[in-house]
Structure formats: C-alpha cells, structure tokens
Amino acid sequence: MLRYALKKVVSLAISLIIASVVIFGVVEVAPGDPASYMLGINAQPDTVAALRAELGLDQSRWQRYLAWVCGMVTGDFGISYTYRASVGGMIGDRLWISLPLALYALTLSTIIAFPAGLYAASRRGKPGDVVVMGATQLGVAVPNFWFAMMLVLIFAITLRWFGAGGFPGWEKGLFAGMKALTLPAVALALPQAAILTRVMRSSLLDILGEDFMRTARAKGLSQRQAIWRHGLRNALIPVLTIVGLQFSFLLAGGIIIEQVFFLPGLGRLVFQAITQRDLIVVESVVMLLVFAVIFVNFLVDLAYAAVDPRLRSRA
Amino acid sequence: MKWRSLLIGGLLSATFLLAAALSFFWTPHDVETLNIAGRLKPPTLSNWLGTDHFGRDILSMIMVGARTSIAVALVAVGIGMGLGVPLGLAAAAQSGGVLDEVISRGNDLVFAFPSLVIAILITAVFGAGAVNAIIAIGIFNIPVFARLTRGAALSLWTRDFILAARVAGKGRARISLEHILPNVANLLIVQGTIQFSLGILAEAGLSYVGLGAQPPVPSWGRMLADAQTMVALAPHVALMPGLAIVLMVLGLNLLGDGFRDWLDPRLRVVRT
Secondary structure, eight states, X not given: OHHHHHHHHHHHHHHHHHHHHHHHHHHHTOSSOHHHHHHOTTOOHHHHHHHHHHHTTTSOHHHHHHHHHHHHHTTOOOBXXXXXXXXXXXXXXXXXXXXXXXXXXXXXXXXXXXXXXXXXXXXXXXXXXXXXXHHHHHHHXXXXXXXXXXXXXXXXXXXXXXXXXXXXXXXXXXXXXXXXHHHHHHHHHHHHHHHHHHHHHHHHHHHHTSHHHHHHHHTTOOHHHHIIIIIHHHHHHHHHHHHHHHHHHHHHHHHHHHHHHTOOSHHHHHXXXXXXXXXXXXXXXXXXXXXXXXXXXXXXXXXXXXXXXHXXXXX | OTTHHHHHHHHHHHHHHHHHHHTTTOOSSOSSOOOGGGTTOOOOSSSTTOBOTTOOBHHHHHHHHHHHHHHHHHHHHHHHHHHHHHHHHHHHHTTTSHHHHHHHHHHHHHHHSOHHHHHHHXXXXXXXXXXXXXXXXXXXXXXXXXXXXXXXXXXXHTSXXXXXXXXXXXXXXXXXXXXXXXXXXXXXXXXXXXXXXXXXXXXXXXXXXXXXXXTTSOOHHHHHHHHGGGTTTOHHHHHHHHHHHHHHHHHHHHHHHHHHHHHOHHHHHHHO
C-alpha cells in the first residue's frame, strides 16, 4: 500500500508541475501588458516601467514562474492587477460559496443516483428500468445552465419558494445560505445524477453476472441479500471514480451556474477578471481548480486501493 | 422496436442538420431585421416559436444558431479524431515502448484537467470566438479518441489475422492503417457521435458565458444568455433555444446508442 501511495504521490507532483507550466505558459503568451492596461493608454512610459517593476513584470520568465509557484505553495497568490488586493484573500472569500455549492450538489447527485441505479438494475428490462433509463437519457442531454433558468422560472418566479439569485452571506445563518444554494445545487446535481445512475446500474448489472454472485445465490441468499452483502461493495468501484470526477466537474461547472444565479463565487471572480484582463487572478483561480481536480483524482486512486487490494499490486 | 434508438436519434439529428443547411438559403424571417414593435411575442402563426427582445423570429435564430453549434462541435470532433486516432494507433503499434508511455501519460494528464476551466482559460487569453472555442473543445477530444483507439487496437494486435499480416511481411504502420483502423472504425463512429453531442453542450456553455461565437453570429448559448433577464416576462424566449439544445443532444446520444447496437450485435443482448 505504501509503495502504491508513493507512486501516486510522484505522479501527482508531476501532473501539478506540468499543469502549472501549461497555465503559466498560456497566460504568458497572452497579448497585452498588464501594467499598461492598468494605467490606460495615456500613461507615461516611466510610470508604466515603475509599475512593471512593482508587479515584478520586469523579471525573467523563469524568475516569475518560480515566484508564482513558490508563492502559491506558501499561500501567497500575488496581488490582483485591478483591485490591488491579495488574490489569496479574494479566492478565499469566494471559495466559501463555490465549495459548499459543489459539495451540496455532489451530495444531492449521490442521494438521487444510488437508489435510482439500484432500482433500475434490480428491475432490469421492466417498465421501472425503462422509465429510469429514459429519464437519465434526458438528464444527460439537458445543459445545466438552461435547467437552472427553468428552475428559476418555476420555483423562484412562479411559485416564489426561493430567491431568483444572489447570496445573503453565511452570517445570515446556515439555513439562509443553504436555501440560496439549493436551486443552483439542484441544477448542477440533476444532470450529474443522470450519469451516476447509469454508471451505478451498469456496474451492478456487470456484478450480477459474476461467478461469486451465483455462488452467493447457490448458498441460499436471496437476490436482494446477495446484492447487499456481496454485490454493492464490488459495484462501487467504478461508481467511486465517477463520484470523484464529478466533484471536479461540479466545482468547474459551478462557474457557469454561478452566473445564472448571480452568486459571488469563483466563477464570478474569474469572469470579472477576464473582462478586466486581470490575468493573475485568472491564472491563480484556474490553477486552484486544476489542483482541486488532480488532487481529488489522487484521493480517489488511494480510496480505490483501500477498497480493492488487487489494484495495489497492479500499479 | 429493435431500431428505436437509431430511428428516433437519426430523425432528431437529421432534422437539425437539415434545418441548419436550409438556413443558408431560407429562414422563415430574416434574422438581422430588428422589429422592436413586435418584440417578445409569444408563439403565433407567423412566428411559430415567438420573437425575442429585438423582435427577431426565434425559429429563424435557432436554425441559424444550429449552424454555429454543429460547425463548432463537428470541427472539434474532427480535431479529436484527426490527432487522437493516429496517436492511439501509434501507441498500440509500439505497445510498451517509449512512445506508448509518453502518449498514455499525456492522455492521463489531459484527462485530469477540468476541460471547462481550461476552455475558459484559452478563450480568456486568446479572445472569445468560435475558432478558439473549437480549439478549446477539440483539445479535450484528442485523448478520448487516442485512448479508445489504443485500447481497441491493443486487443486486435494479438489476433491471428494480424499475425498473418506480419508473416506476410507488412510493416507495423501498414498493418495499423490497413487492418487495425478498419476494425476500430465502428467504435470511432459511436464515440464520435457522443463527442459531437458533448461538443454541442460545451459550445452552448461557452457562448452562454460570452466566450463562444461573437455577435452578430447567432448561437444557442447566447440566445439563452440574452433571454435570462427576460425569463419572467417572456418564458418562451428562454424555453425554445434550450429545447433545441436538449433535442439535438438527445438525438445524437440516441443515434450513438443506436449505432452501437447496430454495429456491435454482442452488446444488443446485454441491453435488452
């Protein structure tokens, strides 16, 4: 297990290094100089030069790359070009919306998908299965931001159960905050739940055909008992991967959903930064999201190995 | 009943393809003429799907927008196949070699990236527009096809007919092209259809946040973005383009399922 974990840590480190180089490189070739952009077209050349020095833009690429990476490791994400505020602080504030939103959506997606997948698999080929599968077919075809708009139309504008957008802040209480995140979380979760349901179903169906399941039935367990005692644990492996992948998708997908609901999360921050060409903010948020995705995948790999000893030796 | 997916999916996809093609010659109304007096009209006989906030005919906009969606998604799939398939074939032909290792690790890496975030980064840095959206979506199609091709090709390389070709003196590159590629083509068609539908969704998402095709080119995502502030006043403005996306994506997914059942009879039994 330790060897396996070490191997995974090394590949995690390599992925992160390559990711940081790619992101830095892409932003580096972006046209336009942040300093002249901040000061406007009428700025004096020496003012621009002074600002460039202040922002560290006069250093070589390598120095700036190293400074950026070292800064991030120590939690210093640099200073926003537009707001002159610490990028780390800005991200920290926004994370308190984006992260709970992603977790909320992930919880909803799992709560819906597990029973739905289990149900469809146990009713395979019967009307119940056909209905669930039809619903998932529709679920994967719906763009979540459009679904979000329809939710607003129904539950906020027509029924007035929820606000149409905005966020009251966590200081208004947990309930108010969760309420504001409910429609966005549902919008994010349902299309993901459709995918997860399909994976859960097909994974269970694969397991049902295995020899050990027949053995379980042969020793006198009912189909239901066999699924609960032997099938579920084995069927969970592919499901676990998808749950891991979905977390990252939800965190990233939240960027667009936040636009629909005017939530002041990471998505708003990124789009504001894009329009203001505040590339250091874009760079840092993107790196943070990529880090989150790669790190979650790493955790999923470890969780795999914990659930399934066979994977440790294979790696 | 056996061909249900193929039939429904094919009909839906064909409808949108034909509507997009037709829009080059004819649309019910001109999409560039603004008619403020007739704005936000609900569906009527002259405007089947109603009009938007500038009084433009929504059906005509959807037809022209289908061009953008289809073009972006199709070229993105083309990039993915054009680069991914040769990479996958090469990796399988040199299985276990340095090239295979590099290609496989590269695939893992691209897969690990959140595609939407990178697409946003690319369009943010190089400017919003259809071409950059195509590149951003296309890049993430490459590993999908590379992995699929490599996996399928690896199992083919162990088969007797490949051995026969090698005994006959054919080189690895020639075998890849003449024997492996035709045998993975079925899989590629199925995956291509799925990626096509994902591309439609991705394009809609990017243009919804303003990073896709720029005005005045109509696109489904931007129609939805424009409709957002008017959803209470005129729900149909938000409803129609969304339904277009859902039906197109649903059609392509069903078509993909149908292709798979048709091309691979073994899977048909499992799916009953």
